[in-house]
Amino acid sequence: MVSRRNALKNLALLGGSLALGPSVLVGQERSAYKIVIKNGRVFHQGRLEPLTVGIEASNRLKVSPREMEAPVVIDASGLIVSPGFVDILADNAGSPQSTYLTFEKYKLTDGATTVLQMHGGAASPAQFHQQFDSRPHYVNYGVGVFVMVLRNQYAALATRYQLTEKGLAEGGLGVCHSIEYQPTPYAELKEYAKIAAKYERPFFLHLRHSSPVKEIEGVKEAIQLAQDTGARVHIDHLHSTGGTHDMPKALELIQNANLTGAEITICVYPYSYWATYLISKRFDPGWQERFGLSYEDLTIVGTGEKLNAQTFQAYRQKHGVLVAVPPGTMPMEKTVNLALQTDFCMIGSDGGIEREARANNHPRGRAVLPRRCATE
């Protein structure tokens, strides 16, 4: 037996090593391993197989149906042994200086060894790295350029564009914007997309609409953006914003655009309901009609309190009150499962755990990636 702590350490090591695909060997016996993981199932050649994983001193890996020996043997009975996952849509924007280790710890225990904040990110990736690179970390990490923050800070378009470009030049992984939360003219979006294209980085977009009537307009806008600028557009959590009510149509539009030269990807999280802050624009007047929901459908995450018209108004004045809608609001078979059958869909958690004591977090803040494996 190994302690959970050591197992995590070893699995993190394994994740990092397995990510180096070419160093994985199958079927050739070698003698000296420092760690062996036995009795687990490994995703190999398109399916889960019972294989032993050996890690050599150089971190080179071998997988084999045969037994191997090592000073450290991890029994993975009943478990899947996997390379470290990449969470492309993690979120730790609240107060990362004080919460990042909690956030990273939960990501690591989900099996994620690379955690990218691409829904928001940082207004200045250079400053982010100055603050965080000298600190200890559990995972690989990175951020996109947080356009919403730049727009709040600077009124002049030229300054916004200049700082977006600076952010990419200084290591931002992409440009990130959320136009449902912060409606933005198409002409301005196009400039951000052009900058992303110039630096060959993706433009991550939370679409403009989520109502049954308008959601497809939002998908078309993202496609237009990709076609007008050549940017690689990534649509955040399509099942909650853009493809909630007509996922087949949304997927068909994207597929057709990709077949004619666009490079559009999407992600989903494997939950049938969404959650967001009550103060956000998603709950602006008309939300009941937009989402087909009532006050009683809203639950405060962490306390389980159900809202009514009075408490809705009271909590909406406060920052940081996260509410969830009922399970089944986005039926898996009509949304997430369809999206995952395409070759342009990934899993993104769209969340993160920032505080343990006050668990006001959507469940997608942790367990998203293993939950997806569990449903395989």
Ligand SMILES: [Zn+2]
């Ligand atoms: Zn979003």
